[in-house]
Amino acid sequence: MEWQLWIIETLRRALAYGTPLLLGTLGEIYTERSGILNLGVEGMMILGAFTGFVTTFVTGNPWIGFLMGALVGGAASLIHAFLSINLRVIQVVSGLALTLFGLGLTGVLGRGWEGQPLKVSLEMFSVPYLKEIPILGPIVFTEQNVLVYIGIGFALLLWIVLFKTSWGITIRSVGEDPATADALGINIPLVRYLCTFIGGVLAGIGGAYLSIIYRPSWTQGMTSGMGWIVIALTIFSLWHPLMAIVGSYIFGSLFYLSFRLQPWVAPELLTIMPYLFTILAPMFLNVHRTLRRRMGAPAALGIPYSREEE
Amino acid sequence: MRKVVLLILCLVFVFTGAIGLLAQDKLKAGFIYVGPIGDMGWTHAHDQARKICENTFPWLETVYQESVPEGKVEGVIDRMIRRERCDVVFTTSFGFWEGTIAAAKKYPDKVFAHCSGFMRTPNCATYMADFYQVYYLNGLMAGALTKSNKVGYVGAFPIPEVKRHIDAFTLGVLEVNPRAEVHVRWIEAWFDPAKAKEATNSLIDAGCDVFAFTEDSDTVVQVAAENRLPSFGHYSPMYNSAPDYIVSGQLVHWELFYLDFLAKVYAGYYTSKNLENVDYWGLLKEGAAELGPKFGMPINPKWKSRLGKTNDLVLERLKQMQNPQMIFDPFTGPIYDRNGKMVVGRGERADYGHLLSIEYAVKGVVGAWPGEPK
Amino acid sequence: MLRLKIEKRLTPTWKVVFSVTVLSIFLAFFVIGFIFLGYGINPVKAYIEILIETVGNFYGITQILWQSIPLLLCGVGLLLAFKASFWNIGAEGQLLMGSLGATWAALFSGLPDFLLIPMIFILGFAGGAIWGLVSTVLKAKFKVNEVITTLMMNYIAMNIILYLIHGPWKGEEMKGFAYTNSFPQPAWLPTLGMSYIHWPTLIMGLVAVAVIYLIISRTKLGYEVKVIGQSQKAAKYAGISYFQTIFWVMLISGGCAGLAGAGEVAGVHHMLRHPDQISLGYGYTGIIVAWLARGNPIVTILTSLLFGAIYVAGDVMQLSFGLPFQIVNVFTGMILFFLISSDHLMRYKISFRREE
Numbered sequence A: 001m002e003w004q005l006w007i008i009e010t011l012r013r014a015l016a017y018g019t020p021l022l023l024g025t026l027g028e029i030y031t032e033r034s035g036i037l038n039l040g041v042e043g044m045m046i047l048g049a050f051t052g053f054v055t056t057f058v059t060g061n062p063w064i065g066f067l068m069g070a071l072v073g074g075a076a077s078l079i080h081a082f083l084s085i086n087l088r089v090i091q092v093v094s095g096l097a098l099t100l101f102g103l104g105l106t107g108v109l110g111r112g113w114e115g116q117p118l119k120v121s122l123e124m125f126s127v128p129y130l131k132e133i134p135i136l137g138p139i140v141f142t143e144q145n146v147l148v149y150i151g152i153g154f155a156l157l158l159w160i161v162l163f164k165t166s167w168g169i170t171i172r173s174v175g176e177d178p179a180t181a182d183a184l185g186i187n188i189p190l191v192r193y194l195c196t197f198i199g200g201v202l203a204g205i206g207g208a209y210l211s212i213i214y215r216p217s218w219t220q221g222m223t224s225g226m227g228w229i230v231i232a233l234t235i236f237s238l239w240h241p242l243m244a245i246v247g248s249y250i251f252g253s254l255f256y257l258s259f260r261l262q263p264w265v266a267p268e269l270l271t272i273m274p275y276l277f278t279i280l281a282p283m284f285l286n287v288h289r290t291l292r293r294r295m296g297a298p299a300a301l302g303i304p305y306s307r308e309e310e
Numbered sequence B: 001m002r003k004v005v006l007l008i009l010c011l012v013f014v015f016t017g018a019i020g021l022l023a024q025d026k027l028k029a030g031f032i033y034v035g036p037i038g039d040m041g042w043t044h045a046h047d048q049a050r051k052i053c054e055n056t057f058p059w060l061e062t063v064y065q066e067s068v069p070e071g072k073v074e075g076v077i078d079r080m081i082r083r084e085r086c087d088v089v090f091t092t093s094f095g096f097w098e099g100t101i102a103a104a105k106k107y108p109d110k111v112f113a114h115c116s117g118f119m120r121t122p123n124c125a126t127y128m129a130d131f132y133q134v135y136y137l138n139g140l141m142a143g144a145l146t147k148s149n150k151v152g153y154v155g156a157f158p159i160p161e162v163k164r165h166i167d168a169f170t171l172g173v174l175e176v177n178p179r180a181e182v183h184v185r186w187i188e189a190w191f192d193p194a195k196a197k198e199a200t201n202s203l204i205d206a207g208c209d210v211f212a213f214t215e216d217s218d219t220v221v222q223v224a225a226e227n228r229l230p231s232f233g234h235y236s237p238m239y240n241s242a243p244d245y246i247v248s249g250q251l252v253h254w255e256l257f258y259l260d261f262l263a264k265v266y267a268g269y270y271t272s273k274n275l276e277n278v279d280y281w282g283l284l285k286e287g288a289a290e291l292g293p294k295f296g297m298p299i300n301p302k303w304k305s306r307l308g309k310t311n312d313l314v315l316e317r318l319k320q321m322q323n324p325q326m327i328f329d330p331f332t333g334p335i336y337d338r339n340g341k342m343v344v345g346r347g348e349r350a351d352y353g354h355l356l357s358i359e360y361a362v363k364g365v366v367g368a369w370p371g372e373p374k
Numbered sequence C: 001m002l003r004l005k006i007e008k009r010l011t012p013t014w015k016v017v018f019s020v021t022v023l024s025i026f027l028a029f030f031v032i033g034f035i036f037l038g039y040g041i042n043p044v045k046a047y048i049e050i051l052i053e054t055v056g057n058f059y060g061i062t063q064i065l066w067q068s069i070p071l072l073l074c075g076v077g078l079l080l081a082f083k084a085s086f087w088n089i090g091a092e093g094q095l096l097m098g099s100l101g102a103t104w105a106a107l108f109s110g111l112p113d114f115l116l117i118p119m120i121f122i123l124g125f126a127g128g129a130i131w132g133l134v135s136t137v138l139k140a141k142f143k144v145n146e147v148i149t150t151l152m153m154n155y156i157a158m159n160i161i162l163y164l165i166h167g168p169w170k171g172e173e174m175k176g177f178a179y180t181n182s183f184p185q186p187a188w189l190p191t192l193g194m195s196y197i198h199w200p201t202l203i204m205g206l207v208a209v210a211v212i213y214l215i216i217s218r219t220k221l222g223y224e225v226k227v228i229g230q231s232q233k234a235a236k237y238a239g240i241s242y243f244q245t246i247f248w249v250m251l252i253s254g255g256c257a258g259l260a261g262a263g264e265v266a267g268v269h270h271m272l273r274h275p276d277q278i279s280l281g282y283g284y285t286g287i288i289v290a291w292l293a294r295g296n297p298i299v300t301i302l303t304s305l306l307f308g309a310i311y312v313a314g315d316v317m318q319l320s321f322g323l324p325f326q327i328v329n330v331f332t333g334m335i336l337f338f339l340i341s342s343d344h345l346m347r348y349k350i351s352f353r354r355e356e
Helices: A002-033 A041-059 A062-086 A091-109 A136-141 A146-164 A166-176 A178-183 A188-214 A226-236 A241-260 A267-271 A273-285 A289-294 B002-024 B042-056 B070-082 B094-106 B132-145 B160-176 B193-205 B219-226 B254-266 B301-307 B310-322 B352-356 C014-038 C043-054 C058-083 C091-108 C113-142 C146-166 C199-218 C220-230 C232-237 C242-269 C282-292 C299-321 C327-346
Strands: B027-032 B060-065 B088-091 B111-115 B124-129 B150-155 B181-186 B210-213 B231-233 B246-252 B279-282 B289-291 B342-344 C002-008 C348-354
Touching: A002 A041, A002 A136, A002 A146, A002 A166, A002 A188, A002 A226, A002 A241, A002 B193, A041 A062, A041 A091, A041 A188, A041 A226, A062 A091, A062 A188, A062 C327, A091 C282, A091 C327, A146 A166, A146 A188, A146 A241, A166 A178, A166 A188, A178 A188, A188 A226, A188 B193, A226 A241, A226 A273, A226 C146, A241 A267, A241 A273, A241 B193, A267 A273, A267 C146, A273 C113, A273 C146, B027 B042, B027 B070, B027 B254, B042 B060, B042 B254, B060 B070, B060 C299, B070 B088, B070 B094, B070 C058, B070 C242, B070 C299, B088 B094, B088 B254, B094 B111, B094 B124, B124 B254, B132 B150, B132 B160, B132 B210, B132 B231, B132 B246, B132 B289, B132 B301, B132 B310, B150 B160, B150 B193, B160 B181, B160 B352, B181 B193, B193 B210, B193 B219, B210 B219, B219 B231, B246 B301, B254 B279, B301 B310, C014 C043, C014 C327, C043 C058, C043 C299, C058 C091, C058 C199, C058 C220, C058 C242, C058 C282, C058 C299, C091 C113, C091 C146, C091 C242, C091 C282, C113 C146, C113 C199, C113 C242, C199 C220, C199 C242, C199 C299, C220 C232, C220 C242, C232 C242, C242 C282, C282 C299, C299 C327
Parallel strands: B027 B060, B027 B088, B088 B111, B111 B124, B124 B279, B150 B181, B150 B210, B210 B231, B231 B246
Antiparallel strands: B246 B289, C002 C348
């Protein structure tokens, strides 16, 4: 029974900590699937966190906070989209610039907001009946916040769109072979703009989650590198929304366990566990043949498309 | 005869120094911070003190730079002295010692003070305000409040300063509740809310029901409150983060040091020649540390009834430690480390050197303890 | 009626590149001016102060040079990796492992004094190179994406150093604080005059630029790197071994970052301390330094100096005007946005033509 309790406690925390990672990863999957590499996740997340916090603080309504966080995250991603799609700049630098800019701007504007706890937040709640299910009940349906379900819902929705609908085929073809897609009459800039925007919106929500629910306060730099973990998880999940769930929650579990296991294992060893896992797991996955075929990034990732030159 | 000459020389130095400074009329002090001033911990507290100084002394002007990397401190001092014409420079982190000492040698006529360091020169003093006594008082209350006999502690780095605090806290917990344990988790960061949050959660899952911590945010207080559990604030007034669940905490008054030091520099009592032995060590009796979740409130009244007679014990101990004679100190023997070795003998009181270099975990501490003596 | 006419330029002239770069910085200054105004600071006065304190006096110039040393080494190494389309995001970790190797050499190797500094650089290079090669092997043998491995290896390197300074390498001189002991005096890199510039590392940086320039332009390896960078498939048909080429690329790229780490610990810190204090994100800024050089190793000298200047300007903005330290990032982000967007414009010649 002891081990059951451990699994329940670990996964419960994995859901809470992994949700912003999941949201960010889902967004980045869409962005990259359409062929845009956006390294600005950290910047978009922190912008979302800051606006989410300030809006909630002022209006007293967390939902407006999430909405504004999403919009500002999306708006930030449009800078990257404009630079990458219209000006065809080096996407790596543009993304890094967005990260720096987001961290910097929120740090400068957020000065006066630090050290003020948020009075309103989204309450944790349990789902009646469902919480009675053994194991799954206490993990997923007891004392969780609604964003956890929204995250999982997004993953399912985005998976269906990407793999079961013609929109998904459109997105994937733009990322794999834009020349052919173009010949088929697909509006490549539009698709890429939309996908980058989705990426920004989800990163913004992920950031707002941190400042509204996870830790209802604002501090500059509070995303503390989560955006970079998102970049790694995107690749780890092989650009697949359902794998993103697995990746984010395993990462979350290991993060939690790195504290839980401290009485038995050296803390320094434990802290590298999630990172080591992210490196090693793809190695083992690689043994599997069907997975190996999918290992590659979208073929046109990071390459600007232009009709005249191709 | 030689002594008289020396004395006269000293007086001349002091006076010329004083006249030199008075002639300027203004004194300019530079503050170098290790973190951002917006956090709720160490740097924020120093910056509050800087503002108080500036408002108190009309002759004082200050500049500061935040988030200075340890390796760049010497360059920042250069700029403070050359460009900003600072007369006094405060470096507020242990990690700045190398740069501070090098700069003190480079600018022998300027005054320096280095926080939490141990190296001094004729123009560089050291100062520190410490909380271990307040942690002990928090421990007394935590010991009274725990029902599971498990108290949780989220620690930043396993260094003597934090170890001293955890040990003092544990001494308090065990004094009231000999069956209790203090469970420790390290997050290897001074500021990292996500780590602090999951560390707190892991402690809750391990059965802890009262919390104290060393981390520069109010995360632990918030998480404990979410789970309707009591906690103790750290460094800044964190009462507003959880008015119903914060019991007490530690608060600092850096301004006591800064006001005293700057006034003495201005008066010419401290010069760039006589700081070799100037070391401030501020505890409860100096007023450098204060007990409470916010200034002027030693114990949250909402918790007084649950604390019962521990209330009086805490207030009595507080009074004893505030006494100029410091009638009581938590590190009074016999104290045993958790391997059973006696570290402070019966009736002895741990001295300054002992406190600064604590590596052991006292009896009652549970969890990893990097660098524990065998 | 005036009409805008846009013509394509094949290669932008250096004059254009230079003036556009200056214009970008100017634009960034202009936008930042509003933040200054928001803080009640006169922007013009602020800019004059910044100019004087960065390039306007000798001290500022030495500071810029000093701060550009690690950026130059990281940047030029990364440039080589990027030329081969190997997305090394791990210069940060490679730098840290270099500093670890160097620290071992300085504190624990027991070598005679005159061998210490050479050994610091050799082991610094080795530390960075080994860290870089792990990702190479994982990529070539197990097909694990290098963005993941290099990025995650940064965190692992950080934690290894944390472990060492809290555990086996904790210095007994440090009163229990998590630092190694100070390096013995012979292991300190000499500095140039009164400045902080540890010139041996600066020379290493310039040598690295020269070597990488020669590799790219004159050697078979350089040719192979370019082919792989263009298309891995083409490289395969041309009989180029991907693993072998990337092996050498990452040996050099990681090694350069390692040298930067060795220079930082032996030239600035003289001890190993918290990883966040050793590398101030040099590995990440190095990515930008490399990209802005547009594939030309020699240009990394200029781009690293640009970032050195931005760092110094950031110090001035904080100290003299009391702005939050994050202002540096706003400033950097802004300059980058303008710089890369102008990149596009540079390839076009814009003129106005009167039309009936």
